[in-house]
Amino acid sequence: MMDARNASLVLDRPGAADASETGTHLDDLATPALVLDRDRMEANIARMRRQLAAHGVPLRPHLKTAKSIEVARALLGSNRGPATVSTLREAEQFASAGITDMIYAVGISADKLERAVALRRRGVDLALLLDSVEQVQLVAEKSRAAGVALPCWIEIDCDDHRGGLKSDDPEILAVARALDRQGVPLCGVLTHAGEAYNGTGGAEDLAAAAEQERRAAIAAAGMIRDAGLPCPGVSIGSTPTALFGQNFEGVSEVRAGVYVFFDLVMAGLGVCRPEDIAVSVLASVIGRRRDGKAIIDAGWMALSRDLGRSLRDGAPHYGAVCDLDGRALPGLAVVGVNQEHGIVGTIGAAGGPVPLEIGERVRILPNHACATSAQHERYHVVAGSRAVEAEWPRFNGW
Amino acid sequence: MMDARNASLVLDRPGAADASETGTHLDDLATPALVLDRDRMEANIARMRRQLAAHGVPLRPHLKTAKSIEVARALLGSNRGPATVSTLREAEQFASAGITDMIYAVGISADKLERAVALRRRGVDLALLLDSVEQVQLVAEKSRAAGVALPCWIEIDCDDHRGGLKSDDPEILAVARALDRQGVPLCGVLTHAGEAYNGTGGAEDLAAAAEQERRAAIAAAGMIRDAGLPCPGVSIGSTPTALFGQNFEGVSEVRAGVYVFFDLVMAGLGVCRPEDIAVSVLASVIGRRRDGKAIIDAGWMALSRDLGRSLRDGAPHYGAVCDLDGRALPGLAVVGVNQEHGIVGTIGAAGGPVPLEIGERVRILPNHACATSAQHERYHVVAGSRAVEAEWPRFNGW
Numbered sequence: 001m002m003d004a005r006n007a008s009l010v011l012d013r014p015g016a017a018d019a020s021e022t023g024t025h026l027d028d029l030a031t032p033a034l035v036l037d038r039d040r041m042e043a044n045i046a047r048m049r050r051q052l053a054a055h056g057v058p059l060r061p062h063l064k065t066a067k068s069i070e071v072a073r074a075l076l077g078s079n080r081g082p083a084t085v086s087t088l089r090e091a092e093q094f095a096s097a098g099i100t101d102m103i104y105a106v107g108i109s110a111d112k113l114e115r116a117v118a119l120r121r122r123g124v125d126l127a128l129l130l131d132s133v134e135q136v137q138l139v140a141e142k143s144r145a146a147g148v149a150l151p152c153w154i155e156i157d158c159d160d161h162r163g164g165l166k167s168d169d170p171e172i173l174a175v176a177r178a179l180d181r182q183g184v185p186l187c188g189v190l191t192h193a194g195e196a197y198n199g200t201g202g203a204e205d206l207a208a209a210a211e212q213e214r215r216a217a218i219a220a221a222g223m224i225r226d227a228g229l230p231c232p233g234v235s236i237g238s239t240p241t242a243l244f245g246q247n248f249e250g251v252s253e254v255r256a257g258v259y260v261f262f263d264l265v266m267a268g269l270g271v272c273r274p275e276d277i278a279v280s281v282l283a284s285v286i287g288r289r290r291d292g293k294a295i296i297d298a299g300w301m302a303l304s305r306d307l308g309r310s311l312r313d314g315a316p317h318y319g320a321v322c323d324l325d326g327r328a329l330p331g332l333a334v335v336g337v338n339q340e341h342g343i344v345g346t347i348g349a350a351g352g353p354v355p356l357e358i359g360e361r362v363r364i365l366p367n368h369a370c371a372t373s374a375q376h377e378r379y380h381v382v383a384g385s386r387a388v389e390a391e392w393p394r395f396n397g398w
Numbered sequence: 399m400m401d402a403r404n405a406s407l408v409l410d411r412p413g414a415a416d417a418s419e420t421g422t423h424l425d426d427l428a429t430p431a432l433v434l435d436r437d438r439m440e441a442n443i444a445r446m447r448r449q450l451a452a453h454g455v456p457l458r459p460h461l462k463t464a465k466s467i468e469v470a471r472a473l474l475g476s477n478r479g480p481a482t483v484s485t486l487r488e489a490e491q492f493a494s495a496g497i498t499d500m501i502y503a504v505g506i507s508a509d510k511l512e513r514a515v516a517l518r519r520r521g522v523d524l525a526l527l528l529d530s531v532e533q534v535q536l537v538a539e540k541s542r543a544a545g546v547a548l549p550c551w552i553e554i555d556c557d558d559h560r561g562g563l564k565s566d567d568p569e570i571l572a573v574a575r576a577l578d579r580q581g582v583p584l585c586g587v588l589t590h591a592g593e594a595y596n597g598t599g600g601a602e603d604l605a606a607a608a609e610q611e612r613r614a615a616i617a618a619a620g621m622i623r624d625a626g627l628p629c630p631g632v633s634i635g636s637t638p639t640a641l642f643g644q645n646f647e648g649v650s651e652v653r654a655g656v657y658v659f660f661d662l663v664m665a666g667l668g669v670c671r672p673e674d675i676a677v678s679v680l681a682s683v684i685g686r687r688r689d690g691k692a693i694i695d696a697g698w699m700a701l702s703r704d705l706g707r708s709l710r711d712g713a714p715h716y717g718a719v720c721d722l723d724g725r726a727l728p729g730l731a732v733v734g735v736n737q738e739h740g741i742v743g744t745i746g747a748a749g750g751p752v753p754l755e756i757g758e759r760v761r762i763l764p765n766h767a768c769a770t771s772a773q774h775e776r777y778h779v780v781a782g783s784r785a786v787e788a789e790w791p792r793f794n795g796w
Contacts, residue, residue: 030509064737086738106738107684109695111428131685134756162739163685163693286505287529287561295561297507305703339462339768340484340504341560358532370737371703377795397775
């Protein structure tokens with residue numbers, strides 16, 4: 001820490017001999033900057049693949065965390081997909097990179113149908129999501145007017161997290177019948193155990209959340225099938241439930257996204273270890289305060305305002321502090337943020353002045369990888385050394 | 399609300415006859431989208447100018463809220479500045495638009511000096527900020543090596559908000575002497591009453607915060623001058639203290655930024671009215687929940703995760719809900735956010751189901767205009783009608 005700049009011995013680690021393509025190192029990269037540890041990312045991807053392969057269920061990665069063509073290629077089993085997206089911008093960007101099997105997993109609205117039609121016309125098998133007869137009507141009208149099929153999934157609410165119909169809601173059948181009557185193809189039912197992020201965590205609770213998610217989807221599919229309508233797909237998933245689920249019977253595919261990078265929320269739930277987190281924000285120490293805290297040049301613009309689980313844990317912060325080589329500096333966190341300033345202080349049992357000097361560099365682990373990554377235009381990719389081996393662009397917007 | 403789509407009578411308001419340059423209306427713009435009410439923005443700008451003109455003190459607007467050439471032109475007294483920026487990206491973008499008088503008001507670090515030199519060589523009068531002898535050394539070395547002057551302000555901490563030296567800290571003199579010895583021009587002392595955002599608000603408290611800010615800067619400048627060193631500038635400011643300050647004696651300029659748009663934090667402090675807030679996020683209702691809440695297609699990606707003052711107010715939320723014409727829907731707020739989903743519920747005395755229907759459009763007022771605007775690539779500009787009269791690009795990054 002105090003002597004972090006002498007720690008370049010790490011360059012002797014295996015892999016460090018790889019020449020940097022960009023000629024930059026974490027020691028001289030302009031800060032703040034988003035750093036992606038490729039080794040960790042690949043291990044995270046491999047872990048999810050192993051888990052689902054063991055259960056024989058296909059994976060449909062969610063690309064909203066990454067929003068990067070290069071990360072998508074690492075995530076997907078094939079260049080064509082399957083994939084999940086959260087915006088039509090993602091669908092369009094990934095379609096241009098050759099991905100043709102996607103679910104746009106946010107409830108559809110009228111203003112988005114024209115672009116969905118355009119994607120279908122490009123040969124992209126884009127499926128939509130809805131949970132109301134009003135939306136069926138919108139989709140059916142557009143489909144007829146355009147002469148283009150717009151297949152849909154019905155969203156099921158398995159845990160009161162946000163959208164979807166409860167698995168016992170007869171409205172599920174009303175929506176399925178409306179799709180059938182209007183000639184809109186029904187892909188199946190889709191749910192997401194988002195409340196698993198808000199629980200106490202631990203293997204047992206996460207396995208229970210996974211089973212609740214599976215049962216809700218199966219029940220909804222059963223309601224539709226019992227009425228004599230086809231319901232081919234049963235799509236479930238979230239990173240915690242995908243990794244801790246023990247039974248995937250009746251499930252046709254699993255969606256998950258944040259596992260590609262992991263974050264402090266996932267570590268807090270026991271889903272990963274902090275040392276599995278693949279993205280961090282590189283920052284410079286630009287000030288020292290009388291009260292022993294240090295100031296870095298990464299504020300909410302670089303870290304996001306996401307408090308993750310820290311608020312409920314009684315120690316609100318915006319990220320955990322690591323040294324330049326990604327090793328945790330225990331007890332140090334970003335305890336305050338302004339637009340371009342972060343204030344590093346001690347949390348938990350740690351105390352005393354923050355052992356960081358002006359000019360020193362640190363890496364901040366994110367509470368929420370999706371939110372922190374979204375604040376940046378590119379990943380600076382490292383693997384086993386401080387050399388930046390690549391810059392991978394990312395995109396936001398809708 | 400239920401009949402918001404019948405409210406197009408608003409098109410009869412003055413200004414509504416202006417033809418839309420883009421041909422789009424808020425009724426059909428793809429959601430989510432950032433809307434800028436030009437009338438409100440111009441009134442906010444005029445209010446700040448009136449206040450500071452009455453006190454005869456120059457204004458140096460902070461452009462970090464807007465990050466837009468068009469908004470900068472509306473804000474600045476002249477095409478050349480003066481202006482304040484929070485990133486070198488801002489300095490470079492605004493320099494390309496002809497702005498030549500800027501302070502980069504975040505403590506300087508080594509990795510940023512090369513670009514600062516490049517801006518100075520382009521003829522931009524860019525000044526830097528520092529509060530330590532270590533930073534003086536860095537700046538002086540770079541300045542000598544490049545043969546380019548790098549004038550600096552010394553940051554003063556007037557309220558324990560983030561960086562800077564306390565106004566009684568003898569280190570101020572050590573920094574000033576180091577600058578003098580090294581031949582680095584000292585512009586003056588600079589402070590920011592950021593804690594004014596975290597107080598109880600109200601005219602009296604804000605005026606007291608303004609006086610504290612002024613006194614801290616004056617004291618620091620006095621310490622330097624008493625030692626026989628020049629300290630030409632005394633730069634203070636924040637939106638609340640600039641608008642409520644009653645005495646600007648000894649102050650050479652005032653910096654402020656968020657007043658251009660205002661937000662719910664400023665309204666909560668009594669600095670503005672909610673109806674002065676010039677930016678909002680246009681969203682579509684994409685779902686209804688059994689519990690009476692509604693789902694919109696604006697989550698944290700469109701609104702940010704900034705809770706503003708709502709957490710301390712005991713009703714945490716991510717923005718207040720208005721109808722499509724920007725009229726408040728009292729008691730409705732975005733009570734939860736996921737990446738692309740917002741959950742609209744009732745807060746305060748209001749109760750019962752949220753009176754919004756699937757397909758309806760709303761506008762969300764931001765807790766923090768800087769943070770919400772930063773989530774978007776452009777402003778959709780309206781003035782007196784739903785017609786979008788212009789799209790103004792904005793930029794992020796460093």
